[in-house]
Structures are given as C-alpha cells and as structure tokens.
Amino acid sequence: MECKQKKPSKETILALGDAIELLRGKWKISILRNLSFGEMRFKDLLVAVAGISPKVLSKELQDLEQNLLITRTVNNTKPITVSYAITDHADSTVPPIINALLEFGLNHRKKIMAHSQVEQL
Numbered sequence: 001m002e003c004k005q006k007k008p009s010k011e012t013i014l015a016l017g018d019a020i021e022l023l024r025g026k027w028k029i030s031i032l033r034n035l036s037f038g039e040m041r042f043k044d045l046l047v048a049v050a051g052i053s054p055k056v057l058s059k060e061l062q063d064l065e066q067n068l069l070i071t072r073t074v075n076n077t078k079p080i081t082v083s084y085a086i087t088d089h090a091d092s093t094v095p096p097i098i099n100a101l102l103e104f105g106l107n108h109r110k111k112i113m114a115h116s117q118v119e120q121l
C-alpha cells in the first residue's frame with residue numbers, strides 16, 4: 001500500500017497529540033457518545049456508562065468540561081440535580097471521530113476473528 005501523504009508538520013503532530021490526550025482513557029469517548037444523544041443527569045450517565053465508578057465519572061466530567069467539550073448545569077430542583085450536555089464544538093467534531101473508531105473496531109474485530117479461524121484449520 002503506497003502512502004501519498006506529505007510528511008506531517010510539527011503543528012499536525014502536536015494537534016494529534018492534543019486530540020489523543022483529550023480523549024484518552026477508558027471512559028471519555030463513551031461519556032461523549034452518550035451525551036451526543038442529549039442532555040443527561042449524573043445518575044443517568046452513571047447507568048449509561050456501565051462499569052464506571054461515581055468518583056471516576058466525576059473526574060472525567062470535570063476534564064471534559066475544562067476542555068470545553070461538555071457543559072454542566074445545576075438544575076433548580078429539590079434535591080438539586082446536575083445535568084451535562086455536549087457543546088456545539090464537541091457535537092460537530094466528536095461523532096465523526098467516534099463513528100470512525102467504531103468502524104475501525106468492527107473491521108479489526110472481523111479481521112482478527114477471521115485470522116484466528118484460519119489458524120484453527
């Protein structure tokens with residue numbers, strides 16, 4: 001396979017590093033994917049992102065808010081609840097990234113499974 005792309009610039013290498021750092025970890029992409037379907041309360045996110053602890057969810061949400069990917073709204077309810085929503089910036093850029101990762105993951109899984117079936121023969 002021949003690659004006809006030019007050598008990446010320092011700026012693009014740094015930008016890629018920023019993006020990877022921003023979305024790194026086990027949970028951020030799952031949180032963003034769930035929020036891309038609409039605003040959610042903390043407890044709803046805790047259920048939707050299966051396996052995450054409240055402490056880790058809280059930390060991940062803080063990171064995403066600091067990086068302007070989500071907004072946090074304190075609702076005027078009793079008891080007080082907090083809702084999270086994806087920002088316009090994240091909503092325009094994150095879903096294509098997530099879809100590309102999902103497609104890559106599905107294709108890779110198929111390739112690995114086909115390869116392991118060939119080895120078993």
